[in-house]
Amino acid sequence: MEEKFDLVPLLEYISPSSLDYLDWVSVGMALKFEGYPFDVWNSWSQSDSRYNAREMESKWDSLGHNGATPVTGAFITMKAKENGWSSNSYKGNDGNEFLGWDDEVSAARDYKFIDKSWVEGQEIREPDDNWKPVEQLKTYIQTLFKNDDYIGYVMKSWLRDDGKYSVSGAGNYTRTAEELLNELEKYKDEKDLSYIVGDSDPLGGAWIRFNPLDGKGVKNENVTEFKYALVESDNLGLEKQNAIMRELELPIAALVYSGGKSVHAIVKVDAKDKNEYRERVEYLYKICNKNGLEVDGQNKNPSRLSRMPGVIRGDHKQFLIDTNIGKANWEEWQTYIEDLNDDLPEFESLADMFEEDPQLAPVLIDGVLRRGHKMLIAGPSKAGKSFALMEMCIAIAEGIPWFGFNCERGKVLYINMELDRPSAYKRFKDIYQGMNVPPNHLKNISIWNMRGHSIPMDKLTPKLIRRAQKEKFDAVIIDPIYKVLTGSENDAEQMAKFTNNFDKVAAELGTSVIYCHHHSKGAQGGKSSMDRSSGSGVFARDPDAILDLIELEVTDSLRKQQDARAVANFYAAKIRDEKPEYLNEIGQDDFLSAPEMRKHLALAFGDERAREISGFELEQVQRVVKLMTAWRLEGTLREFPKFEPVNLWFNYPLHYSDDSGVLKDLEPVGSEPAFKRGAKKGSEKNASEDKKKERLEARKDKINLAFDFLIGDREGIPIGELAKGIEGQPSSDTVKRWLQEFPNDYIKDKNGIVTKVLKALDGSGNEQRGSGTQSPESD
Secondary structure, three states, X not given: OOOOOOOHHHHHHOOHHHXXXXXXXXXXXXXXXXXXXHHHHHHHHOOOOOOOHHHHHHHHHHOOXXXXXXXXXXXXXXXXXXXXXXXXXXXXXXXXXXXXXXXOHHHHOOOXXXXXXXXXXXXOOOOOOOOOHHHHXXXXXXXXXXXXXXXXXXXXXXXXXXXXXXXXXXXEEEEEHHHHHHHHHHOOOOOOOHHHHXXXXXXXXXXXXXXXXXXOOOOHHHEOOEEEEEEEEOOOOHHHHHHHHHHOOOOEEEEEEOOOOOEEEEEEEEXXXXXXXXXXXXXXXXXXXXXXXXXXXXXXXXXXXEEOOOEEEOOEEEXXXXXXXXXXXXXXXXXXXXXXXXXXXXXXXXXXXXXXXXXXXXXXXXXXXEOOOEEEEEEOOOOOHHHHHHHHHHXXXXXXXXOOEOEOOOOXXXXXXXXXXXXXXXXXXXXXXXXXXXXXXXXXXXXXXXXXXXXXXXXXXXXHHHHHOOOOOOEEEEEOHHHOOOOOOOOHHHHHHHHHHHHHHHHHHOOEEEEEEEEOOOOOOOOOHXXXXXXXXXXXXXXXXXXXXXXXXXXXXXXXXXXXXXXHHHHHHHHHXXXXXXXXXXXXXXXXXXXXXXXXXXXXXXXXXXXXXXXXXXXXXXXXXXXXXEEEEEEEEOOOOOOOOEEXXXXXXXXXXXXXXXXXXXXXXXXXXXXXXXXXXXXXXXXXXXXXXXXXXXXXXXXXXXXXXXXXXOOOEEHHHHXXXXXXXXXXXXXXXXXXXXXXXXXXXXXXXXXXXXXXXXOOOOEEEOOOOOOOOOO
């Protein structure tokens, strides 16, 4: 059954004195409707100056009997929100909710150590008539308070219709521990406490607050230190309550018999503020409840009253049973509890394992990753990491290779943290189509679109496990992890806790966990693949496999070569699609030459159609080549031998293996030594001149290619016609400007006719202008 939302902490945000009569009554109606007892409304109402103890219970009995629409807990939630409460107002030490309203992490842990049916009760001996009430209260105060602490206590009570006694009014809260101790010393021989704290009703007893106050009131905001919490339970006999509290080693400062059906344990929590106080009280109550001690949940607030030792209550005495028992402090006790419930495996003998010969986990990605293991993919921005992960999803789902590594077919959950839903589905479709893979096993891929719903990994883990438990995924891919980080990525301790969540997912679901992370800032080429991920070194040590993408420095000559290859392939594809019969006229070497394929294009389609094809469509092909980036995939593996680096081109939306091997000798970006990088900076002028020279050569190549293609038997070509034949079809004015850069190669006469300068070798082997050429135009 789902745990009920607790409205009591929300009452701290609602001051009764700030409400009119109708709203005050509505709070009571809401509490009653949600099943809370009278004491909750009564206790909360006491801080209002209009509070009248004798009218409260009759008013409570009348609530909800007028036939009107019921007031629910939503009214209290609304009022609390008006005063600053929110569902995440309560935060733990790390800024995250601890045992919050939607927390499920703790559900996975049992925390049950004690079977109450087997616990032997521990006797509580009530003092005889010679007891010393003054000594009782003195010991209590000295144990719990400092001299300058203000102490709140209530001596007056009133009898309710059900025969129980309740506190009457706020009591005294203006005396310090030192003042009370001086009075106790002064009247140390007295048989009761009336001279020190006043008379109490012998049937009702008396109460004292266990946390120090500021001397101005008794509300939670008047508490100055959140030192203690109250554990009270009456579901068991007194002896068993006493025994379980001791068995749990609760860090008890004072153990008091209430004079009724319960033992009151004043437990050391030593919280730094109200939020941590609530965190620790929730944890304390959970441990007690799990172990058979059903704690009264209405005692959570720090200004709560407990029974005062040293007074009579009916037929019994309220007295100190013990002080300072159990663990010394909260930290020691919590460590003890966590150690008891560590869920760690038992020791195993290597001899037994030799006999058993346990089987290794099945392989998911050949040579890289096993099922149930963890893998990190790291790289800089624009490396296409998300595309690579989606390609991996498809490869596993369809049982096909990924980057050359064979994948076993299986089910994949892709946790999409970054893209909106339509973009994610479009990208998957584009990749499927780009890979030219039939989508035969789409049901093997599930997507959890979490953009706008990101929560820290420690909160996501239990929800993921619960939702995926029945799906039997072979791989869970989280992209990217910065969306679910808990704590600083540079803090090793916090990142160790963070990555432990991946172990939990892998263990609980029997799945591989694959996650994506980014590189640190700066050049990465000189680093090993293990050291490139941003943040703590935990990211390098935790995964079973690290795959790292690093960019390669593509040279201008290689880019030019790829451009020529793409142009040649483009022309060949056009001929294959529209004039396949012409393919027999093309030699094998011609398929690799862009100029030769351009000639074949003209022969196959005619000059005009060839120029059309060489226009916009070719520009798009060349633009793609210009934007292509080169990458090297390296691996650091725990379960497999190191593989040879895989070189890839990334051409949106896919990565392509470098089948030709042209990327093999390229260096990663930033891999050159510092002195070389410095030399580059010192030769920027030379580099600029080299680039200018390359641009001129490229223009000259374009002009030569067009001129040779168009000239035929003519001596010259009109500049307009030449411009249309040049790749990209620049304007005539642009071509005229280009020709002026090559006066020794081309001449344009006054009629706009362009001719090529004929060159011959002189007797010394040097080029000279041939005779009979036209003179340059002199405008």
